[in-house]
Amino acid sequence: MNEKFIQLSKELKHRPILEKALGYFPNLPLVAIDCGCGAGNESAYLLSKGFNVHAFDISIDAQKVCNERFKDDSKFIFYHESFEDFNFPSASLIIASSSLFFCNPSYFYSVIKRMINALSEGGILVVDLLGIYDEWVIREPTKFIGFTYQDIADLFLCDFNLLFHKEINENLPLLEGYIKIWHLHMLILQKSDF
Template sequence: MQSSGADRDFAPYNAAQEGRDVRPLARAAVAAARPTGDAMGTRRVAIDLGCGRGIEARHLAESGYTVHAYDVDPSVAPAMAELAAERPVQHETLDLASITALPAADLILSCATLPFVPRNHFDGLWQTMLEALRPGGVLAVDFFGDRDDGAGTDGTFLTRAEVEARLAGFDVLSLDERERDGASFQGPKHWHTYQVLARCRSSRGVRRRAQSLPAAFRAR
């Protein structure tokens, strides 16, 4: 897991995900979100960045969301097309680093994917995510830390201070930092991760605070 987005072959990893359970972060995001639908009965909107074969996207759809799902791996397109035929899911195959606009959303989920966005594209994608998230919306994401084995590659690996700076304007429901030696899809690895669950206070406030990040915390 030490290469970034468009240059890495995610197909073997995604194929191995067949049959696994929904990730706990996705379940926690749904539980933290406000009740789906408004008084007119419209569905709320969720974004799944790095959707893989759609396990979490299916869970979001079955929890009452219209889901916009994105992944760089073209091998997942048939599975996502099958899911879209059954559930309100729209899928696009693209490199997350190329995203410059997202639909307005009540929930944004990204499980173990944002670290593969190159550092020089990360802040642009992050800003786009903040602009898409509605006030009161839930953000549920994984980051990799600066002591992770992947640090120093062309992904994005953050210090605790950098993570906290990016959560200005949010009510942080949980920020779970973990460091351990363990297994990865590519073999033994030292992991340093942050799992974030947060609620947006104000879209305007989040955008303003993000734009004023200290220079040391911006993409290098």
């Protein structure tokens, strides 16, 4: 993630799916993990709702922006780490919107397992996964994993209840303006009480 992207994205609001997810949020401690947090837009929204936020991103530019943006907020902790290296603390909400698909595919399933283990029973997971028709998946299949609905069910529905699923398959611009074929699964999942 480069400085231009961070500068463009820091003017954006949080993603609407986050508000939808909080509508399902149970009576649990307000502890969230913002995975691949970028400029911290989701983190800012969660802080405004009283959450303690653990945010991580591999980008130095994201670190600079977040450290400046949240320098006076003791409920925010930034970690300069990747999905592969992050040690997920216990949390009741984990957000991986537009970030998890950048995880190295050889670590993807172990990262998912660590996320599941970190999430408390009844906790909420908000995640975007690329579909099999996404431009990046087709162009770089060794770098990006594409999922069908059945793949998602196999991956999550042993441990989670599916609260929301929206599939997008259309041409949309990236923040820098380039038009990309997006095939995306947007999910809100709740960890089952066993």
